[in-house]
Amino acid sequence: xxxxxxxxxxxxxxxxxxxxxxxxxxxxxxxxxxxxxxxxxxxxxxxxxxxxxxxxxxxxxxxxxxxxxxxxxxxxxxxxxxxxxxxxxxxxxxxxxxxxxxxxxxxxxxxxxxxxxxxxxxxxxxxxxxxxxxxxxxxxxxxxxxxxxxxxxxxxxxxxxxxxxxxxxxxxxxxxxxxxxxxxxxxxxxxxxxxxxxxxxxxxxxxxxxxxxxxxxxxxxxxxxxxxxxxxxxxxxxxxxxxxxxxxxxxxxxxxxxxxxxxxxxxxxxxxxxxxxxxxxxxxxxxxxxxxxxxxxxxxxxxxxxxxxxxxxxxxxxxxxxxxxxxxxxxxxxxxxxxxxxxxxxxxxxxxxxxxxxxxxxxxxxxxxxxxxxxxxxxxxxxxxxxxxxxxxx
Amino acid sequence: xxxxxxxxxxxxxxxxxxxxxxxxxxxxxxxxxxxxxxxxxxxxxxxxxxxxxxxxxxxxxxxxxxxxxxxxxxxxxxxxxxxxxxxxxxxxxxxxxxxxxxxxxxxxxxxxxxxxxxxxxxxxxxxxxxxxxxxxxxxxxx
Numbered sequence: 001x002x003x004x005x006x007x008x009x010x011x012x013x014x015x016x017x018x019x020x021x022x023x024x025x026x027x028x029x030x031x032x033x034x035x036x037x038x039x040x041x042x043x044x045x046x047x048x049x050x051x052x053x054x055x056x057x058x059x060x061x062x063x064x065x066x067x068x069x070x071x072x073x074x075x076x077x078x079x080x081x082x083x084x085x086x087x088x089x090x091x092x093x094x095x096x097x098x099x100x101x102x103x104x105x106x107x108x109x110x111x112x113x114x115x116x117x118x119x120x121x122x123x124x125x126x127x128x129x130x131x132x133x134x135x136x137x138x139x140x141x142x143x144x145x146x147x148x149x150x151x152x153x154x155x156x157x158x159x160x161x162x163x164x165x166x167x168x169x170x171x172x173x174x175x176x177x178x179x180x181x182x183x184x185x186x187x188x189x190x191x192x193x194x195x196x197x198x199x200x201x202x203x204x205x206x207x208x209x210x211x212x213x214x215x216x217x218x219x220x221x222x223x224x225x226x227x228x229x230x231x232x233x234x235x236x237x238x239x240x241x242x243x244x245x246x247x248x249x250x251x252x253x254x255x256x257x258x259x260x261x262x263x264x265x266x267x268x269x270x271x272x273x274x275x276x277x278x279x280x281x282x283x284x285x286x287x288x289x290x291x292x293x294x295x296x297x298x299x300x301x302x303x304x305x306x307x308x309x310x311x312x313x314x315x316x317x318x319x320x321x322x323x324x325x326x327x328x329x330x331x332x333x334x335x336x337x338x339x340x341x342x343x344x345x346x347x348x349x350x351x352x353x354x355x356x357x358x359x360x361x362x363x364x365x366x367x368x369x370x371x372x373x374x375x376x377x378x379x380x381x382x383x384x385x386x387x388x389x390x391x392x393x394x
Numbered sequence: 395x396x397x398x399x400x401x402x403x404x405x406x407x408x409x410x411x412x413x414x415x416x417x418x419x420x421x422x423x424x425x426x427x428x429x430x431x432x433x434x435x436x437x438x439x440x441x442x443x444x445x446x447x448x449x450x451x452x453x454x455x456x457x458x459x460x461x462x463x464x465x466x467x468x469x470x471x472x473x474x475x476x477x478x479x480x481x482x483x484x485x486x487x488x489x490x491x492x493x494x495x496x497x498x499x500x501x502x503x504x505x506x507x508x509x510x511x512x513x514x515x516x517x518x519x520x521x522x523x524x525x526x527x528x529x530x531x532x533x534x535x536x
Contacts, residue, residue: 307428309453313396313404326428326453335428347425347451383410383457385421385432385449 004319006365010205010297010358011154011182012323016248017207017255017359024209024248035241036232045243052250059257060199061190062216068233069246072213073181073202074104075226077148079237080177080198080215081108083223084146085118088175092143096174098123098131099341100158101150104200105179106337109148119143127342128290129158136165140172150179151199152187155325155338155354156289157298159183166195175221181205181213182295185256186264197221203245207359208252212245263359267296270357270366274299277370282377284390288339288352299355300325302339302348305387306380311353314376320369325352347386396454397488403458408465411447418515420507422531423500429456431504433464437512441472448504455487455494462486463501472512475505476522503531 007015027048033041035049053064070076085095097109099122112118121139123131131149140147147169152159162178169176177198183189184199185206191199197218204210217223229238271294279285284304303311308326315322325336326349334340335349344352355369381387396404413434423429429452436445446468448460463483467475480498484490490498507528513520 305451307452307456310404310457313401313454317405345425346428350425350428383407383449384451385430386425386451388412388432388449 004368006320006368008320008322008355008357008361008365008369010361011295011354011356013204013210014207014358015360016209017252019255020208020248020251023251024244027244027247031243035243036230045241048247049241049243052246052253055250055254056201056214057216059189059253060184060216061192065234066216066219068215068217068237069241069249070213070215070237071242072211073102073179073200073205074213076181076200076202076213076215077102077104077179078108079223079226080200080217081105081146081148082112083226084175084177084198084221085112085116086224087222088145089116089118092141092145093118094141094143094145095120096123096136096139096144096147096149097121098125098149098160100125100129100153100156100338101148102154102179102181105148105150123149125158125341128293129153129156129288129338129342130290130293131160131165133161133164133168136168140168140174144172144174146175146177148177148179151183151189152180152295153289153338154182155336156300156342157182157295158289159187159293159295161293162196163194169197170195185253186267186296188260191216191218203249203252206252206256209245209248212242212249214249264296267357267361270361270363271296271299273363274355274357274366274369275301277366278373281370282374286348288342288344295356297357299357300352301355302344302352303377304348304351305384305390306377307350308335308352310380311351311376314380315353315372318372318376320372323354323356325354326350395491396458399462399486399488400455400458400490403461403487404454407448407457407461409447409461409468410449412449413445413447416447418508418510418512420504420509420511420528422503422507422528423452423456425451427496428452429497429500431456431460431500433460433504433508435508435512437472441518443467443470443472443475452497452500453494455490456497456500458487459483459490459497459501460504463505467505472509472518472520473522476509476520478502478505507531 033045035046180199184201199216202213288300308324339349416434417437418435421432434447450460480502483498
């Protein structure tokens, strides 16, 4: 029926790069030793793990020993928040976060509040998804031990003023964790300049393998362990290392930070073409998230009078893979908490479409989306009773 | 996740549109939940539904449920249409994912709501509509 397949969902996950897979293969087939073993097989694996750690550290002006491997972004978020809260509960019980965090952060904070006597402040965001720094300052009390605010939002792409947040945290002697899953590999990060104490990362967002992530932890920041057992990861995260995954992550990180500036420029060019192409050619549309403080690859637009899932199904039929903040795609009855936090009505939130481009996205693919989208939107609108009302029907 | 029948009705929905001089109009659901269904009925003096059109704001299964529901009742009597249940809609679609069952409920309610409108305009009474509150169907179908 159709032979074209266009992937516009790079924020969900990315394909692995050939060079990444090649390095990983060696550690599955021939260098399969356990890094904890004393023999040559083990030593080779251990070296590979340390090389990957250094490669990742280098991309963010950190040291290898400050990078701890985990099972992915969600584990990193869980560990940073629970680990820090439990280890520092003698200092206070208050955590500050935002209403638009990923569920790996939000549900973890809610768990601490519900089950372990912590309290939390969930900062509002404005219509573009940015927090107000004054709100943050006002929220800090003597009991505040941790601020956890995402670097860039996975749905709407808004990038928070991380440097300013880091400075406020430092000034108030509160630890600062950021969920960097969406930005890592796509943006320049210096953990010292930004005063980041902990940052979560995930390899599969930057053309690495799935099931491997990392947490950057600044020296002096104390965390309880989440996974107890062996002495791996400097006794902080037990379990035999996922050596091929770690090697793949290291390679993917190294590659992601080569020619970063150029790649960001190209993504922004295509992203802006996509955003303008949609907003200029389809009426009753609005951009979700900030126009410029935005991930270079993110387009998120609400199409009024139609619902996101039917839009996704229609796009899929012409080979375009995208995502939506509609309730129907989440299995819940409410649309995305992020979109509602921007102040969107349910109807507008239900009609959102996220198109995220990546390293392999071509201009032809963007053009194809821009060509396919208008008739699809029009067809669904012709079926919609809400559109009929606006058109002045009965 | 969807059956071929659902995808067929989503891709080529039957009876989309509106009827200007409809004898009964029903609208159920609300934008909060992400589904609104509106049905227009043309009903003759023998209480036969001679024409039916729909408009739906909603996901693929909401559009498919409305489409198949209109097929099930077109040419049928009002009484027969009142006996089309959400289970029948699901069955005719070859099944729906469990989180989408409410779409079929909405289709059943849209039929009832349009007939309720017809009944109140034409001073008719149907036992099947006893206890049916179109306002409630519009407000909360979950």
